[in-house]
Amino acid sequence: MLRAMIVDDELLSLKRLKKMLAESGEIETCDAFLNPVEAYEFVKANPIHIAFVDIFMPEMNGFQLSSLLHDLDASISDDYAILAFEMSALDYLKPVTAKTSKTLDKI
Numbered sequence: 393m394l395r396a397m398i399v400d401d402e403l404l405s406l407k408r409l410k411k412m413l414a415e416s417g418e419i420e421t422c423d424a425f426l427n428p429v430e431a432y433e434f435v436k437a438n439p440i441h442i443a444f445v446d447i448f449m450p451e452m453n454g455f456q457l458s459s460l461l462h463d464l465d466a467s468i469s470d471d472y473a474i475l476a477f478e479m480s481a482l483d484y485l486k487p488v489t490a491k492t493s494k495t496l497d498k499i
Contacts, residue, residue: 393420399431400446428452
């Protein structure tokens with residue numbers, strides 16, 4: 393099972409994603425943070441497998457946090473996000489709903 397972390401400065405989005413992950417049955421624990429600095433400090437003492445990180449946050453953006461997490465543990469990779477923006481991605485989709493994720497499972 394995976395240990396996950398969500399970092400998002402929007403409480404509603406954070407709660408929605410946490411609920412979806414809990415319902416998936418794939419996540420052992422899921423810690424959630426509104427503040428990226430607190431999330432980073434948490435990961436220093438509590439290893440995780442995966443992080444769901446908002447890009448636009450006030451104190452530290454998602455790219456900065458992702459880089460710091462990667463420095464702590466190289467297996468926490470941000471390769472997909474980097475590749476997307478290298479290929480001129482302009483934005484990202486948020487939030488993903490439970491209905492959308494069920495549709496994606498069929499693809």
